[in-house]
Amino acid sequence: MSSLTGARERILAAVQKSAVRRPDTPSIRHKSAPREPRPERIETAIEQFMLYAREESATTQRIAAVSGVPAAVLHYLLSENLTPRAIVADNARLPGIDWTSVEGFECTDGPMSADGDTVITGCYAGVAEAGAVVTLSAGEHPSEYNFLAATHIVLVPATVVVESFEQLWARLRIDYPGSWPRMMNFIVGPSRTADLGVPSKLGAHGPSRVHIVVTGH
Numbered sequence: 001m002s003s004l005t006g007a008r009e010r011i012l013a014a015v016q017k018s019a020v021r022r023p024d025t026p027s028i029r030h031k032s033a034p035r036e037p038r039p040e041r042i043e044t045a046i047e048q049f050m051l052y053a054r055e056e057s058a059t060t061q062r063i064a065a066v067s068g069v070p071a072a073v074l075h076y077l078l079s080e081n082l083t084p085r086a087i088v089a090d091n092a093r094l095p096g097i098d099w100t101s102v103e104g105f106e107c108t109d110g111p112m113s114a115d116g117d118t119v120i121t122g123c124y125a126g127v128a129e130a131g132a133v134v135t136l137s138a139g140e141h142p143s144e145y146n147f148l149a150a151t152h153i154v155l156v157p158a159t160v161v162v163e164s165f166e167q168l169w170a171r172l173r174i175d176y177p178g179s180w181p182r183m184m185n186f187i188v189g190p191s192r193t194a195d196l197g198v199p200s201k202l203g204a205h206g207p208s209r210v211h212i213v214v215t216g217h
Contacts, residue, residue, distance in 0.1 A: 045128040045163045046214060049156075052131025056189030058210040066096040066157075066215045073120065073153060074105040076211055082118060082151060090140035091122035092155050116150030116207075123154050125168055126161040126214075130188060133212065134168065137183035146185050152207040154187070158216040 050060040063072050077084050085106040088099055099107040112119070121141050125134040133154050137143050146152065162168050172180060191206025 041163065042158070042161070043217075046158055046161050048163075049126045049128040049131055049161050050212070050214060052128070053133075053189065053210075053212055054131075056131055058131070058189045058212055060212045060214065062214040064216070066094055066155075067098070067101075069094075069097050069155065069213060069215065070099055070102040070105060072213055074102050076153070077105075077118065077151075080151075080209065086118040086120050086153065087112060087145070087149075089119065089121040089142070089145055091138070092120045094122065094155065094157075112144065112148055116148060118151040118153065119145045119149035120153045120155065121145050123156055124160065124184075125171065126156045126212075127165060127168055127186075128161060128163050129165065130186075133187040133210075135185045135187065136181040138181065143183055143185065146187060147191075147206045149207045151209040151211070152187070153211045153213065156212055156214045158214055161214070 046062075050062065053060050059076075061072055061076065063069065073086065074084055077086070084104055085108065087110045088107045093099070099105075107120075121135065123133045124136045126132070127134060133156065135141060135143075135146055162171065187210065190208050190210045
């Protein structure tokens with residue numbers, strides 16, 4: 001019995017010794033802010049984000065100042081022969097945007113019609129490596145806007161574009177340290193069918209158009 005006890009103690013001692021962090025072992029940092037990428041990397045990420053979004057059948061546009069968003073949206077709607085009217089989500093009513101500044105464009109608060117409407121929303125982030133727009137469930141952005149609109153226009157400030165999903169998770173851990181939102185949606189182009197052997201058709205179970213407007217630098 002004593003020999004078994006001694007063997008057990010030696011094993012436990014070895015485990016404890018291996019678990020002690022060596023002085024030269026770097027400590028793990030939790031909830032620390034990710035390093036700010038260099039300006040040239042930010043610009044590259046934005047270009048990649050827009051390129052990949054277009055490859056997924058979305059359309060993209062970039063404007064320097066948010067004050068030009070209403071005119072850009074109106075131009076897009078007219079170029080697509082769409083009615084110059086849209087539901088504007090609360091998180092798309094950004095500082096510096098006057099949605100009444102453009103003549104001939106009507107913005108409303110809803111409700112959404114059964115046939116779908118043009119809906120303008122903001123977003124939480126854009127992921128460059130996938131061309132994906134990330135939206136979170138919130139009162140200022142009902143999730144139905146992502147799925148029931150016929151045309152979804154997304155405002156993406158250049159400052160929320162990240163290079164990778166790893167950077168997205170890091171930002172979420174900082175912004176939501178307690179618990180994450182109940183729903184997170186990744187929007188990659190318009191809705192489409194995904195049945196094998198069937199030609200892909202846009203707008204099968206969601207927006208048939210996704211237009212991304214990147215603002216700022």
